[in-house]
Amino acid sequence: xxxxxxxxxxxxxxxxxxxxxxxxxxxxxxxxxxxxxxxxxxxxxxxxxxxxxxxxxxxxxxxxxxxxxxxxxxxxxxxxxxxxxxxxxxxxxxxxxxxxxxxxxxxxxxxxxxxxxxxxxxxxxxxxxxxxxxxxxxxxxxxxxxxxxxxxxxxxxxxxxxxxxxxxxxxxxxxxxxxxxxxxxxxxxxxxxxxxxxxxxxxxxxxxxxxxxxxxxxxxxxxxxxxxxxxxxxxxxxxxxxxxxxxxxxxxxxxxxxxxxxxxxxxxxxxxxxxxxxxxxxxxxxxxxxxxxxxxxxxxxxxxxxxxxxxxxxxxxxxxxxxxxxxxxxxxxxxxxxxxxxxxxxxxxxxxxxxxxxxxxxxxxxxxxxxxxxxxxxxxxxxxxxxx
Numbered sequence: 001x002x003x004x005x006x007x008x009x010x011x012x013x014x015x016x017x018x019x020x021x022x023x024x025x026x027x028x029x030x031x032x033x034x035x036x037x038x039x040x041x042x043x044x045x046x047x048x049x050x051x052x053x054x055x056x057x058x059x060x061x062x063x064x065x066x067x068x069x070x071x072x073x074x075x076x077x078x079x080x081x082x083x084x085x086x087x088x089x090x091x092x093x094x095x096x097x098x099x100x101x102x103x104x105x106x107x108x109x110x111x112x113x114x115x116x117x118x119x120x121x122x123x124x125x126x127x128x129x130x131x132x133x134x135x136x137x138x139x140x141x142x143x144x145x146x147x148x149x150x151x152x153x154x155x156x157x158x159x160x161x162x163x164x165x166x167x168x169x170x171x172x173x174x175x176x177x178x179x180x181x182x183x184x185x186x187x188x189x190x191x192x193x194x195x196x197x198x199x200x201x202x203x204x205x206x207x208x209x210x211x212x213x214x215x216x217x218x219x220x221x222x223x224x225x226x227x228x229x230x231x232x233x234x235x236x237x238x239x240x241x242x243x244x245x246x247x248x249x250x251x252x253x254x255x256x257x258x259x260x261x262x263x264x265x266x267x268x269x270x271x272x273x274x275x276x277x278x279x280x281x282x283x284x285x286x287x288x289x290x291x292x293x294x295x296x297x298x299x300x301x302x303x304x305x306x307x308x309x310x311x312x313x314x315x316x317x318x319x320x321x322x323x324x325x326x327x328x329x330x331x332x333x334x335x336x337x338x339x340x341x342x343x344x345x346x347x348x349x350x351x352x353x354x355x356x357x358x359x360x361x362x363x364x365x366x367x368x369x370x371x372x373x374x375x376x377x378x379x380x381x382x383x384x385x386x387x388x
Contacts, residue, residue, distance in 0.1 A: 012057040015041065016048050075102055079112050086255040086275070087118075088283060095284040133165060133287075138197045138300035140164040140232070142245040143187075145178065145205070146252060150261040156268045159186050160252070162245045164201070167285055168297035169276045170194050172252065174268035180207040180220040187220075188304070191227065195300025199230040201242060209233065210340060217340045217364070225360055226308045251279070311360050317347040330355065335367045335374045 015034050019041065022030050031041040047056040075097070082093050090110035097104050113119050134140045143161045150156055157178065161170040170193075173186040202208050208231075210218040221231060234242055255275050262268055280297075284290040313319050320328040326339030328346065337346060337357050346364070349356040355367040367374050 012044055016044055016057065019045050075104065076112050076116075078102070079109055080116065080118070083113070083118060085258065086251065086278060086283065087258055089113075091286055091290065092284040095290045096282075135165065137163050137165045137168070137297045138195065138302075140199045140201055141170065141197045142201045142242050143208075144203060144242055144245045144249070145175075146172075146249045149253060149256050150265075150268070154261060154263070154265045154268075156265060158252075158268070158272060159183060160245060160248060161187075161190050162248050163197075163293070163297055164244060166293045166296035167244060167248070167288065168293035169248065169279050172272040172276055174265070174272060176265070178207060180218060183207050184220050184223055187224070188306075191304035193299075196227050196302040196304055197229060197300060198302075199232050200224060201232045201234065203234050203242065217338050217359075219340045222340050222344065222359075225362060227304065228302070228309075228361075230361065248279075311345065313345070313347045317349050317358075319345050320348055321345055328357070330367065331369065333369075333372050335365075335372070337365055337374070 011034070015030070015036070018030055018034075019027065027041060028038055031038045034041070044057055050056065078097065078100075079093055082088065082096055090106045090113060093113075094104055094106045094109045097109070110119070140163075141161055142164055143159065146158050146160055148155045148157050156174050156176070159171075159173045159175050159178075161172075162168070163170060170190045171186065173189075175182060175186070204211075204216070207218055207220045208224070209216050209221070216233065217225075224231060252272075252275060256271065259271065262271060280294045281292055283292065285293055288296055320330070322328055322337050322341040322344050324342050325334075325336075326342055327334040327336050328348075329335075330348070335357075338359075341359060341364075344359065347358040349358055351366075353368065353370050355369060356363055357365045357367060365374050365376055
């Protein structure tokens, strides 16, 4: 039977024509020959005999005449209203509706979004195979720059800072200048308001990483270390290590796109502040059991100190001051350490014929006193982190 070589309508017509001629008792054999169930064959034959025309065999809509469980128009409008500013998904919208007293399932909200053509293609993705999450707020912050947004001339590349445990956004800062002093002021604003974290996860980009000195330390990194913050750098070419802040960037970009770019660059910061308020206090987060980040976050008890606290060198170690060229003098020879540490004190820790240079809690370089050479001892990475 050439079923695949004819259209469904042609197949139905051929079947009905044959069924009208088939002898009594041969209907089962005819249906088998056409590859359909007896129930289907009798249905087609009945439709033809009732209507008296072959057009009655055309495919009919399977949509029910009544949908008693379909959402009321007012609820569908509320879903669109809640989704409009930031494009939140069905789980978050369902949570918000439940809190408003509207008992609706996640599946129903999702079907409504599908029907309205509001499901973004980027929402169709699988989960990451392995994740990490710190047990307490402020144990680890993630910071990164979002890619450019907006039109030429009004384009912005904001700095974002996110708490790893609670996903609480500590700040989104509109920036045109990514140099150290401007970014340091952003971190200072975060530390003044929320306290100092134990560690900070960054990538190998400027201004917190210096590619020239072999240690990776920049002046901004020195400022962070002086506040007692451990610096954790992700692997090169592995942005998934900063998965939480990357996902935050996607949510941020979608919200900004839906609202349209501002006419003036100065309008970016108020827009970011409004987004952060909704993200922290209104938007339910799936990884937090549909709680808000603000419900899971608390400020750090470690307060920011504008005046850098003095560092107590471990007993038994010699202290040296790095000169303006980033070198220290030992036994009549100068050894390069790091220009970002100019005028800073470092500890010298003997190790056989070598000397390890230590800046506060971080080892930087290894000095060979016999060969009078210097090389990086260890990059300022506290630990290797999996995908977050």
